[in-house]
Amino acid sequence: MNKSNWKSSISRFLTAQTISLFGSSIVQYAIVWYITLSTSSGKMLTISTLCGFLPQIVISLFAGVWIDRYDRKKMIMLSDSVIAVSTLLLAVTFLSGHKSIWLLFLVLVIRSAGTGIQTPAVNSVIPQIVPQEELMRINGINSTLSSLMMFLSPAVSGVILSVAPFETTLLIDFLTAVIGVGITATVYIKPVHKERSRLNSGMEEIRSGFLYLKENHFIKRLLSYQLIILFLISPSAFLTPLMVKRTFGADVWRLTASEMTYSLGMIAGGLLIASWGGFRKKMNTTMSAGAFYGMLMIALGSAPVFPFYLVCNALIGITSPCYNAPITVTIQEKVPQEMHGRIFSFMQIATSCALPLGMAVFGPLADVVKVQTLLTATGISVVAISLAVWKMHFLEY
Incomplete structure (x- = not known):
C-alpha cells in the first residue's frame, strides 16, 4: 500500500x-x-x-x-x-x-x-x-x-x-x-504476497479455505451467526410489501414509500458508521445493531399506523450498515490477505443462500399466518440470539 x-x-x-x-x-x-x-x-x-x-x-x-x-x-x-x-x-x-x-x-x-x-x-x-x-x-x-x-x-x-x-x-x-x-x-494496487505452496489445483485451495474456516473459531462462529440472522430477517426483507398491502392498503405510493424509507435509512446508516466508526470493539457494534434490528422487526409487526411503520422501516435501514460494515472490516483485519477472496466468497454464499432459504420457509407461512406474527416471532429470535452470541463468543472482539 x-x-x-x-x-x-x-x-x-x-x-x-x-x-x-x-x-x-x-x-x-x-x-x-x-x-x-x-x-x-x-x-x-x-x-x-x-x-x-x-x-x-x-x-x-x-x-x-x-x-x-x-x-x-x-x-x-x-x-x-x-x-x-x-x-x-x-x-x-x-x-x-x-x-x-x-x-x-x-x-x-x-x-x-x-x-x-x-x-x-x-x-x-x-x-x-x-x-x-x-x-x-x-x-x-x-x-x-x-x-x-x-x-x-x-x-x-x-x-x-x-x-x-x-x-x-x-x-x-x-x-x-x-x-x-x-x-x-489507473489505480495502483500493490499485489498481495502469495507464498508458493504445494497446492496444485483449485479444489485443493478451496479445501484449504474450508480448513482455515474450520480452524479459525472466531470467523467460523461469525459466519454461522450471519447465516442464522439472515435466515431470520428474511420476513422483514421480503414480506413487508405483503404486510403493507394487507394492513394499510394496496396503494402503489405506500409500497414506494416503504422501499424509499428503507433505502434512505441505508444511506443515513452508511454515513453514520463512516463518521462514527462504531464502538472500539467492532463486534459490539454488529451485535448491538443485530439486537436493535430484531427490536425494530417486533415494532414493524405491531405498527398501528402507516407513518409509524415507515419510521421503523427507515431505522431498520440505518441499522443495516452498522451491522454489516464491522463484519467486513473484521474479516479485512483478522484474515490474512491471501485468504480474503475465499472468506469473502464464503460470506457471499451465506448471504445468497440464507435469504432465499428463509423465504422458502416464511413465504408459504405468510399465507396461513399473519406477517405481523412472523415479524414478531423472528424479531424476538434475532434479539435473543444476538445477545446470547455476543455474551458467549464476541466480548473480546
Whole structure:
C-alpha cells in the first residue's frame, strides 16, 4: 500500500465501482421490468430470480480461489468487462429484431456470475489500498455510495424506459462499465504476497479455505451467526410489501414509500458508521445493531399506523450498515490477505443462500399466518440470539 496517495487511489477506485454499480442496477431493474411487462408470467419472474441468484452462489466457491490466486484488480476489471460485453451483445441482438426472453435469462446468468466474482474481489482489494485504521470509515462510505445508487437506479431506469427503447438502457450499462473499468485501470494496487505452496489445483485451495474456516473459531462462529440472522430477517426483507398491502392498503405510493424509507435509512446508516466508526470493539457494534434490528422487526409487526411503520422501516435501514460494515472490516483485519477472496466468497454464499432459504420457509407461512406474527416471532429470535452470541463468543472482539 502506498500510504502517501491512498486517498487518491481509494477515491478513484470507489468512483469506478459506483459508476459501474449504477449502470448495472439500472439494467437489472430494466430487465426484470421488461420480463414482467412482456410476459405477465409468475413462472418467468421465478426463472429470472433463479438466474439472478444461483450462478452467484455456484461461482462464488471458485471465485474466492481465483481472487486469492490472481491479480484482484484485473479480476474486477475482467468481470465488469464480461458483464458489459454480454449486455452490449444483448442490445445488438434486440436491435436486430431477435427479442428472445431466454436471451435475457442468459444475460442474467452472466451478470450474476460476474457479481459473484466482483463483490468479494472489491472487499478484498480495499484493505490493499486503505490503512487499517481507516477501514471502517471507507467501508461506511462505500456502503453509502452503494445504497445511494440502489436508491436512484429504479427511478432513473423508469425514466429512461419511459422515453427511450429498452436497448438504450442496455447501452447505458455498457458505457458506465467502460468508464468504470477505465478508471480502475489507473489505480495502483500493490499485489498481495502469495507464498508458493504445494497446492496444485483449485479444489485443493478451496479445501484449504474450508480448513482455515474450520480452524479459525472466531470467523467460523461469525459466519454461522450471519447465516442464522439472515435466515431470520428474511420476513422483514421480503414480506413487508405483503404486510403493507394487507394492513394499510394496496396503494402503489405506500409500497414506494416503504422501499424509499428503507433505502434512505441505508444511506443515513452508511454515513453514520463512516463518521462514527462504531464502538472500539467492532463486534459490539454488529451485535448491538443485530439486537436493535430484531427490536425494530417486533415494532414493524405491531405498527398501528402507516407513518409509524415507515419510521421503523427507515431505522431498520440505518441499522443495516452498522451491522454489516464491522463484519467486513473484521474479516479485512483478522484474515490474512491471501485468504480474503475465499472468506469473502464464503460470506457471499451465506448471504445468497440464507435469504432465499428463509423465504422458502416464511413465504408459504405468510399465507396461513399473519406477517405481523412472523415479524414478531423472528424479531424476538434475532434479539435473543444476538445477545446470547455476543455474551458467549464476541466480548473480546
